[in-house]
Amino acid sequence: MSKYRILIIVSLIIIILDQVTKYLVLVKIPMYHSIVIFENFFNLTHIHNTGGAFGFMANQSLLVRQILFHGVSLISLGVIVYFYHQAPAKYPFLLTALSLIFGGAIGNLIDRFRIGEVVDFLDFYIGSYHWPAFNVADSAVSVGVTVLMYYMIVKKVL
Numbered sequence: 001m002s003k004y005r006i007l008i009i010v011s012l013i014i015i016i017l018d019q020v021t022k023y024l025v026l027v028k029i030p031m032y033h034s035i036v037i038f039e040n041f042f043n044l045t046h047i048h049n050t051g052g053a054f055g056f057m058a059n060q061s062l063l064v065r066q067i068l069f070h071g072v073s074l075i076s077l078g079v080i081v082y083f084y085h086q087a088p089a090k091y092p093f094l095l096t097a098l099s100l101i102f103g104g105a106i107g108n109l110i111d112r113f114r115i116g117e118v119v120d121f122l123d124f125y126i127g128s129y130h131w132p133a134f135n136v137a138d139s140a141v142s143v144g145v146t147v148l149m150y151y152m153i154v155k156k157v158l
Contacts, residue, residue: 003089007099014103018136019110022119034123045123047133050116066116073109077102083158094151094158100144107137 029035029046036043084098111118120133151157 003084003087003095006092006095007084007102010096010099011103011106014100014137014140015107015110018104018107018140021121021136022107022111025119025121029121040127041124043123043125044121045133047120048115048117049120049133066112069112070109073105073112076105077109080105086158088157091151091155091157093147094155097144097147097151100140101148102144104137104140104144107140108135 025044025046029044031046031048034043034045080098080102084095084102087094087098089095108118118135118137120135120138122135122139123133124131148158
């Protein structure tokens with residue numbers, strides 16, 4: 001399989017899963033409502049994140065957020081494509097990691113362009129201790145970055 005097929009296939013899968021799940025949340029769960037999946041551990045909760053990761057800069061004006069997040073996202077996509085091009089084809093997990101990051105970044109960027117904020121709904125917690133809600137795109141980016149760090153630090157690739 002061509003290394004660019006991995007980028008296209010994995011990214012498209014992430015984008016489609018991300019957008020379909022967000023659509024279902026938007027139409028099936030009212031804003032700020034939750035569906036308990038596992039008591040005291042996991043809910044589907046419909047919220048919107050106007051900021052970046054963990055609500056970063058959520059209190060800034062819409063214009064500042066749009067310039068910052070759209071600009072950073074577009075630059076990041078360019079950097080990911082550059083790294084992808086540089087990555088040797090003999091490292092399919094590295095290529096998959098970069099593809100996960102790419103697809104996740106596009107998934108959240110679609111939300112930012114479409115509604116000005118990101119739809120989050122995966123809500124993990126233990127008692128009153130909550131991890132910030134996230135979505136499929138965030139998950140793909142997190143997994144991709146973890147694998148990318150392994151390759152950069154341990155394998156000394158890129």
